[in-house]
Amino acid sequence: MESDDVIEVLVCRGTGCESSKSDVLQERLVEEVQRHGLDGRVVVKRVGCHGLCQQGPVIAIEPEGLFYCQVKESDIPEIVESHFVKGQPVERLFYEAPDGKRIPHYRDIPFYSEQQRVILAKSGHIDPGEIDDYVAAGGYKGLERALKEMTPDEVVAEVERSGLRGRGGAGFPTGLKWKFARRSPGDVKYAICNADEGDPGAFMDGSILIADPHAVLEGLSIAAYAIGAHEAFIYVRHEYPAAVASLKRAIAQSYERGFLGKDILGTGFDLDIKMMEGAGAFVCGEETALMASIEGRRGMPRPRPPFPVESGLWGKPTVINNVKTLAAVSLILRNGADWFRSIGTEGSPGTAIFSLTGKVRNTGLVEVPMGATLRHIIFDVGGGVKEGRKFKAVQTGGPAGGCLPAEKLDLPVDFDSLKAAGAIMGSGGMIVMDESTCMVDVARYFLSFTQAESCGKCTPCRVGTLQMLRLLDKIRSGRGEEGDIEKLLALCDTVVKGSLCGLGQNAPNPVLTTIQYFRDEYEAHIRDKVCPAMVCKDLIKFVIDPDKCIGCGACARICPTGAARGEKESVHTIEQELCIKCGACYEVCPPRARAVMKVPVGQTLEGAKGGAE
Amino acid sequence: MPKMTIDGREVEFGPECETVLDVARSAGIYIPTLCDHDELEPYGGCRLCIVEIEGLRGYVPACTTAAKDGMVVRTATEELMRLKKEILQLLLIEHPSACLVCAEWPACLQYRTQAYRAGRVTGCNTCPRRDDCELREVVEHIGITGLDYTPEYRDIPVERSDPFYDRDYNLCVLCARCVRVCQEVRGTGAITFVKRGHETRVDTAFGTSHVDCGCWFCGACIDVCPTGALYPRLSKWVGMPESEEVTTCMLCGTGCQFRADIKWGKVMATGPAPPDSAPNGRHLCVLGRFCIPPLVNAGDRLRAPHVRRDGEMVPVSWDEALQAVVEGLKGVPPGRIAVLGGPHLTTEAAYLLQKLARVALGTPDVASRGCEFASLVYRVLGADGALDRVAQLEDISRADWIVSLGGDFVESHQVVAKTVYGAVRRGVPLVHIGQPGKNLRRWTVEDVLVDEPVAPAVVRVLVEGSGAVEGVPEEQLRRVIDIVSQGRGVVLVGPRVLELDSPSDLLRDVLRLLGDDGRLVPLFLNGNEAGVVRAGAVHDMLPGPASVAAGAASYEEKWGRAVAAGADLGALREKARAGQVDAVIVLDGSIPVDGFEGVPFIVYQSPFPSPWLEHASVVLASAMSIEESGTMVNHEFREQALKAVVPPPGEARPDWEVLAELARRMGAAGFEYGSPGEVWDELAGLECRVGPTDTAAGDAWQPVPREETEWYPRYRGATLAERIEDLAVLIEALPGRRAPPPTESLEDMMREAREKWAARTEEV
Amino acid sequence: MPDQTRAELASRLIPMLQEIQEELGYIAPEAVEWLSEHLGVSKQEIFGVATFYNFFRLNPPGRHEIHVCLGTACHVGGGEKLLDTIREKLGIEPGETTPDGRFSLERVACVGACALAPTVVVDGEVHGRMTQRSLKRLLDRIEREDREAMGGK
Structure with a gap:
């Protein structure tokens, strides 16, 4: 078949x-492809995040499903010549498993095979700048179904039945929220x-907006239809210029294609979507602050x-949903509530996305x-702790989330279990810490x-x-008291208990959970004036082992201060003052x-050496 | 009636209770708060009013939670009180609270009568708000006796360089009341929160002075502050007053009610009257809030009557002084006497002044400074039978649209402005015809930018619903016509219309524009203009007021004297210059002496010295408005009671008393009054009688010069800006606030800013 | 509806501040005055908004803008130390501009390139996996290029 001959080169942007520098890679690829006269047979596409950022820049080759990692500009001529011209993939750029084996297909890389990519399914596989790619992948089917086959109440009911809970953090049932707004x-x-x-x-939402903006626009349009809104806003973080650009383009295309504006899809439904860039205030993720x-x-x-x-907003009934929630809405309307319920758990259906x-x-x-489980995410998908170090804790839910220790690794990840353990789902940040972390x-x-x-x-x-x-500074600097x-x-x-909004109400979570699970570390700082992980500046000193x-x-x-000194070719010292x-x-x-x-500040180098092992 | 259960008590509540806090207050249940204020929108920041409500998660603030039927609320469970104590402790970490947690505090309260002056406030004893501090009340209610945290003094420099009040933000608890009252209620937006989080401070843009940030020094921020962070400089260390009295401010035509704080027989400070006071509620302007004590307590007040002997003024007894007046006037033909009043007399004094002239002295030449506007309004509206179309300030709140002309009322009438802003905030369109200043421009939906002489043409177009005015975009006129064609309107007419050749035509057009439902706000600049005109103390009006044509006959009958129109102030001045005046009685030192210097016998009666002193033969020291009782009529034509809340200085006596006695000594009948109330009784029953033809007097209208139509407060010889340095600072800043709207584009602005910065780095 | 226009005007404030900052690099006093006139909001309210949001700066940026990421990954990776080094070298604190207008320094919460932590963004270009050594090289290079540019004149 003709189409089999077309090679799609998906450059992660x-x-x-x-x-x-994946932008440079893409330019070089296009140049090389042209130079070899491969136009038409090899199509270079920019796509959104593939997910495996550690191995970036990455390039996927379809339809083979091959995956090049850590590609450098100098690798491009080889890829084009060897792979596209001669049909011999460049093996040395394949993903290297911990055992040293090279894995050519992304679907075989545990990072991918251990995931269930539903909302992210299109990320990295469609060109986010082309609405046609989205439509070809089944996009806007959900909106079409909602507008043409369902009343707003039915849409609300469908979302309610799906059990979807808000992906912004608190996990409030989305359908219920819509019902309230609809009834206001x-x-x-x-x-x-x-x-x-x-x-x-955390960069999930930004990535989705870059990789699959129409999924979010579609979900937002469905939400607007369901509650009876004709004006909608997307409040994007300004630090994401790529997401802003991607959305701008997507919104413009949607207007052109009649997915936005007057009389959408000929159904008589009108909707305008405006984009507003945030200006750098974390608290604006809180919905009342966002509206202000x-x-x-x-x-x-x-x-x-x-x-x-x-x-x-302006005193009018308003529904605010997170990016991931809206992306899920598009899929629920396309595939039905039952499909969605078949994924995940009874109380928290669907998938969870983490960065x-x-x-x-x-x-x-x-x-x-x-x-x-956390273990599944960190070890099976994430490949475990870097450099063979020991896992110590994982922080979920961003800065207002909680730190969970190794004992909690088998905790199933859903809204309720995390909350019970003192952490929160938050919007999906997940930070792994090893033993070198205090x-x-x-x-x-x-x-x-x-x-x-x-x-x-x-x-x-x-x-x-x-x-x-x-107080934490006091403890960290060795001045802590009983x-x-x-x-x-x-x-x-x-x-x-006393704070006004979620920011304050959750801010103590990291402190509460670290005290709950790592109280001994606090005590070491306070009683022994030692930072076990050798991190806290005031409790350690740097010395040079003359041997x-x-x-x-x-x-x-x-x-920078001239403390480290010594004659060339002779033993150096550090002036502690x-x-x-x-x-x-x-x-x-x-x-x-x-x-x-x-070395702990109260000890000598010899003492420390003697003490360690 | 809906009801809820608060702390086990069933409480019924009406629609006036919007929040749980309102319901609790109505039932007499105290819930401590710091950020809530009944004039402001709920804020929910201090977290001290948190309560437990069945069915709601966590603790919610009572001040922002809507009251609903059947709620079950607990305000003071053990856990809640513990939490409140903790929160309050956090607040006190940064609020100087040495006294609150001091073991000697109860004894201190008992034995120290008041706070003492210190460079820095370290605790209640060094804080001017020691005795009426809301924060202290809350602390005492919640019960804090010690701090679990180390106090942290923020060490913010105390700001003392702006007029009228000090700002010590080390005491600030960030309740935002000042910011909110300035933005939400007064529409000034002179202060804001800057930065955020722990760095949040109340400040101005780029930290400029309050003079530069557009502050009008109305003092609303001080009045809502729950701590001692904001404090009027003059009364800072005076302590609690011995008594408080409410009376009327005479410094502009609004006639606001204010509270006078009295100590040691003097007015030490003034502040807002009770909330239901008409017309101003709890709001004042810079004059009423800060200028009265320095004016009243001025060292140069006239304290005793004086008589000139051998060219020297010597203090004499009242008896001698009045006798000197009687003798001085003896033999002067009535046609050669001039009697001059002004807008700051009580209505009673003004009535007696004209009666003295017309009845006791038999002269028609009684004139008053600064009453042209009220006179004009009485004549034009009176002739139309339209006096009831003068607005009460509530009418502004009920208007569907508002038009203002005749000057920038934000500058001249702060309390009216506050009322207008209330409407603007609710979405009522405001159109200004003229040259609005920066503050007013932010409120208007349309600025019809014309000079004063063109305003009548614009109004005419609005009345007719079509037409053009040179220099005004047609499109804009159409938009304004649209606005004024819907619903009930209010037109604010400012004093600058007096500069016009024929303001009566303009007023008549305004009445037509307003129709039957609309209301007119004549913004009288001077205190009792309306009262003085009503008392007939102007050359062409008799008490009532009645025009001479309409009222002469009845007054001739009543007084047994011929009554005729006299010469106005200008004509009298010319007469005097021509040597045709032998005696002048002048009660308003703000009237320029010019022309009257050569008059052989001058009686000067005033609380304040003025250039008239040099020329006077007899000086009669009189009381100020807050030292005498009487009545003031404001620009709503509302009769406001003036109370004698402090005694006049020295031997000074109220004007009404002096005038009545003088008339009696001159042998005139009908001056036997025991109190100003008796004068009022005689005057109150008089009707306004202005015939349709009387308005033709408008044809003889003398335009008032610009200096007289500007906001530049004067009071009977006292020029406030000359006496009160802080006020002068504000007045000097006014031209900057009147700057016309910029025409530069965004690009121009940015180019200029870029060039400026480039020039600066170049230097380095 | 007039209240609608008023609300609409106010809602343009943040986008316009962003536009001005994009163009001018900071929010100049002139800009605050201009916006106050055109949006019907007091200068103070505008200043309050501008100082609330991290994005807005109230002093002009240097010709080279250095942003040090202090997101979690970068913090763990030593972003704070990189910041200290730059601070010391330029003699300015975050949020400030050197008096000659050449450099300005900002701390940012997260630039979203956590996999490359620690990162420093110079003139919009992300430099990942920074070390003390590569930072020093980077600053030296800018210094050299500037000198060459000056010399070239």
Whole structure:
């Protein structure tokens, strides 16, 4: 068949791959393909995130399903000549399994084979810039079914029956939310897509918007139809310029093709979708703050009730759904509620999408059925902890989520189980930590993030989180006292119960869970003035092992304060008075020497060496 | 009636209770709050009013949760109170609270009578709000005796360089009341929250001064502040007043009610009157909020009557002084006497002044400064039988559209402006005809940018529903016609219409534009203009007011004297310059002496010195409005009671008393009054009588010069800006606020900004 | 409906601030004044909004803009130390611009390239897997290029 002859080269242009120059790769590919006169037989396409960001930049070759990893510009001529001209794939660019074997097909890579990609199915496989690709893959079938075959009430009922729960964090039943908004009196209503993904370490929503924007637009249109809105907004994080561009293009194409605007698909339904870029405030992920931001005000949340479904944007009934929720809606309307219910668990149907980062082998975008265990995600999909280190904890739910220890690895991932364990589903960040991570430091880091992002409106969050931060700093710097943990817990309680919005109510979660699961580490900092993971600056010092120093001078050259010093070719030392503990020397000390060592501040090098093993 | 259960008590509530907090308050159940304020939209920030409501998750603030039938609310469970205590403790980490947690505090409260002055507020004892602090009330209710945290002083420099009040944001609890009242209620937006999170502060754009940020110094922010963060500088360390009295402000035509705080027999401060006070509720402007004590307590007040002897002014007894007046006037023919009043007399005093002139002295030449506007309105509206079309401020709140002309009312009438902004915020369209300042421009939906002389042409087009005005886009006129053709309107007419050649025509057009349902707000600049005209203390009006044509006969009968129209102030001045005036009695020192210097016998009666002193033969020291009782008629034609809340200084006496006695001493009958109330009784029954032809007087209209139509408060010889430095600072800033709207495009603006920055880096 | 227009005007504030910042690089006092006139919002309210959101800067950016990512992955990977180094080298704090207008420094929450942590973004270009050494090289290169550009004049 003719079509068998066409080779599709799918160049990943997700944020990860793009920042490793996949745009250049695409240009070079096009050049090379032309140079070899392969136009028409080889089609180079830009696609959204493939998911396996760790191996970026990645290129998939269809229909063979081959997968090239960590492609460099210099590899391009070889790929074109060897693979496309001679039909011999470049094996050295295949995915390298931990055992050293090369795996040619992405479907055989455990990272993919262990997932169930439903919402992400099209990501990395269609050109997000071409609405035709989306339509050819079954896109807009859901909207068509909703508009042509169903009443708004039936749409609401279908979504309710699917059991879909909001993917933005709290897991509120989407159908119920829509029902409330539909029932709220008023002619003017609004539907909003919350794409203000602000969690550090999370990039699911951005990736979906880049890779499959129409899925979100379709879901948003269905939501608007269901509740009776004729105006909808997408609130996107401005730090995602690629997502913004992708959406802009998709919205324009949708208008052109009659999926948006007046009389959509000839059904008489009108809908306008406007895009609004956020301006860098994490709290705007909170729905009342998001609406304040759309209205042009400081993004400060207000207490609920009244809920947005009664009184939202400009006081009108408003539904706000997350990107992933809306992408799921498109599929539910296309494939039916029963199909959706067949995936995942009874209480949390469907799939969960995570951005898997941290000290895990395969960082990237992961989709698994709800109810999969943490172990499955981290070890089977993620390939386990990097560099053979030991797993220590995993943080789910972003900075307001919780840190779960190894004992919890068999916890099924769904809204309720995570919550019961002290963490939250959040919008889907998942950060893996190994033994080199200090849990006090981690708690402090997450808290410093939420603290800095507090809007300042309510007292518990504004002042309480800062007090918590001060206590954690005190502990981290070795000034901790007996009773500080109890003080922290009391503050957590006040902040959780007293705060106005979800940001404050969840901000203490990392502290609460690290105390719950890693209390001994806190105690080590407080009682023994030791940071077991050798992370907390004030509790460690850098020293040079004279037995190992080879006198290369790398440490002295990099040291910003001149603390590391020594004659060329002779043993170097670190002047502790001058040292700011930036760790630069530790980092540059050549692996063959490994002379720079971290030592607990109260110990000598000899003591530390003697103590270790 | 819906009901809910609060702390086990069943409480019924009406529609006026919107939130759970409202219901609790109506039932007398105290729930502590810091950010809630009944004039402001619910905020829900301080978290001290959190309650437990069955069926709702977690704790919700009572101030933002809508009251619903059948709710079961608990406000003070053990857990709630513990939580509130914790939250309040967090708040107190940064609020100087040394006293609150001090063991000696109860004793201090008992033995120290008031806070003492300190460079920095460290606790209640060094805080001016020590004795009426809302935060302290909350602390005492919740019961905090110690802090579990180390206090952190924010060490923000205290801002003392702006007029009228200090701002010590170290005391700020970020309740946002000041920001909200300034933005939501006053429409000024002079302050805002800047930054966020723990760095949140109340500040201005780019940290500019309050003079530069557009603040009108109305003091609303101070009045809603629950702490001592904002405090009027003059009364900062005075402590609690001995008594409080409510009376009327005479410094502009609105006649606001204000509270006078009295201590040691003096007005130490003024503040808002009770919420239901008409017309201003709890709102004041810079004059009523800050200018009264410095004016009243001025060191140069006239304290005793004086008589000129051998060229020297010597203090004398009242008896001597009045006798000197009687003697001085003896033998002066009535046609050579001029009696001059002004808009800051009480209505009673004005009535007696004209009666003294017309009855006791027999002269028609009684004139008053600064009453032209009220006189015009009485004549035009009176002739039409349309006096009831003068608006009450509530009418503004009920309007479907608002048009303003005759100057920028945000500048001149802050309380009216606040009422207008309330309507604007609800979506009522406001159109300004003229040259609005920056603040007003933010409120309007249309600015018809014309100079004052063109305004009548614009109004004419609006009345006729078609037509063109040079320099005004046709499209805009059409839009404005659309606006004013729907529903009930209110037109604010400012004092700058007095600059026109024929303002009566404009007023008549405005009445036509308004139709039967619409209302007119004549923005009188000067305190009791309306009362003085009503008392007949102007040259061409008799009490009632009645035009001379319509009222002469009945007054001739009543008084037994011939009554005729007199010369106006300008004509009298010319007469004096020509040497045709032998005696002048002047009660308003703000009237320029010019022309009257050569008059042989001048009686100057005023609370304040003025250039008239140099020329006076007799000086009579009189009381100020808050030292005498009487009546003031505001621009709604509302009769406002003036109360004597403090005694006049020295031997100064109320005007009505002095005028009545003078008339009696001159042998005139009908001046036996025991109190201003008796004067009012005589005056109150008089009707406004203006014949249709009387408005022809408008043809003889003398345009009022610009200096007189501008907001530049004066009070009987006292020029406020000259006496109150802080007010002068505000007045000096006004030209900047009047700058015309910029015409540059976004691109131009950015190019200029770019060039500026480039020039700066070039230097480095 | 007039209230609709008022709300609409106000809702244009953030997009317009973004537009101005894109063009001008910061929110100049002139811009606040301009917006106040055109959107009917007080300067203070605009300033309140501009200082609430991280995106807006109130001082002009340097010719080279350095953004240090301090997202989770970058934090774990030593982003803070990279920031310290730059801070020391340029003598400015995050949010500031060197007096000669050459460099400005910002901390950002996450640039979404966590797999490349730690990252530093210079003039819009993401530099991943940064080390103290590669950072030093990067800054030196900019310095050199600037000098050449100056010399070329």
